[in-house]
Amino acid sequence: MNNPNNNVVIIDALVPPEMAAKAEQIGYRKAHMDAVNMFLLSMVAGAFIAFGAIFSTTVMAGANGVLPYGIVRLLAGIAFSLGLILVLVGGAELFTGNNLIVMAWASRKISTSLLLRNWVIVYIGNFVGSVSLAVAMFLSGQYLFSNGAIGAVALATADAKSSLNFVQAVVLGILCNTLVCLAVWLTFSARSTTDRIFTIIPPITAFVAVGFEHSIANMYFIPIGLLIKTFAPESFWTSIAKTATNFPNITLSNFIFNNLIPVTLGNIIGGSVLVGLVYWFVYLRPAPKDTDN
DSSP: OBOTTTOOBOOSOOOHHHHHHHHHHHHHHHHTSOHHHHHHHHHHHHHHHHHHHHHHHHHHTTTBTTBOHHHHHHHHHHHHHHHHHHHHHHTOOOTTGGGGGHHHHHTTSSOHHHHHHHHHHHHHHHHHHHHHHHHHHHHHTGGGHHHHHHHHHHHHHHHHHTTOOHHHHHHHHHHHHHHHHHHHHHHTTOSSHHHHHHHHHHHHHHHHHHTOOOHHHHHHHHHHHHHHHHHOOHHHHHHHTOOGGGOTTOOHHHIIIIIIHHHHHHHHIIIIIIIIIHHHHHHTSOOOOOOOO
C-alpha cells in the first residue's frame, strides 16, 4: 500500500483493529449487493467449495489402509483448501464466510433484514451451485475412476456424515465455522494474494483433518453419495465389492435432518458468535462514555 504523504510502500500485514474495520466495510458492501449478482456469485461459491470436495475425495481414494489415518486426513484437508482459496481470491459469496457480516450488523451499519437477506440468498445459491456440481460429477462418471475407489470414498464420506446425531452435528458445525471464519478473518490482514492463500490453508486443513462439519461442503458430499447409491450401475458395486445396503445412512431425510439443519445452525453460531461478535466486541464496540464523578 502506498502512503500518499511520503510515498513509502507499506508491506506489513494489517493489525487486528484494522482488520476489524475492513471486515465491517466488507460486510456493508456484501449486504448491499444487488440480489441477482449475489445469487450468481453464491452459486459460483457453492461450485468452488464442491471443487475442493472433489479434489479432497480424489486424494483420499485408495489411501485408506495404505497411509496412516492422520496423513490421509492431512492430505484431504490441504486439497479441500482449494475451495476457499477460489472463493476468496476469485471472488464469490459463501454463506459460512458471510457469517462475519454480523460485525457490520452489530455496529448498526446494516439492518437485520439486510443481514438475513444476504444469508438466505447466499445459502440458497450455495446449495444450487454445490448440488449442480454433484450432478455434473455423477454424470461425468468420475466416481468410477480407479476401479470405483473414488466412488467408494464418496459413499463412505456421505454415510458417515448422514449418521450424526443432532447435538453432535451442531457442535461439529460450530467448531468448523469457527476455523473457516478465522481463515476469512486472517485474510483481512493480507497485503497480497500470496498472503491470502497462505492464511487460508492451515485453518481449512485443520477443520477437514479433524472431521468438523461444513454445511456448504456437505451440499456436495452427501448428494454425490445419494446419486451414487441410487443410480450407480451394477458394475460399480462389483468393483468395490459392496452393495447399496452397506451404506444405510445415506438417505434424503438423514441429509436434511441429521446433517444439513444442525450443521447449518452450528456454523452460524461458530462463525457469527465465536468469531464475528467476539472480534466486534473487542475492536469495534463503542467506547463507554466518560461520566463525571
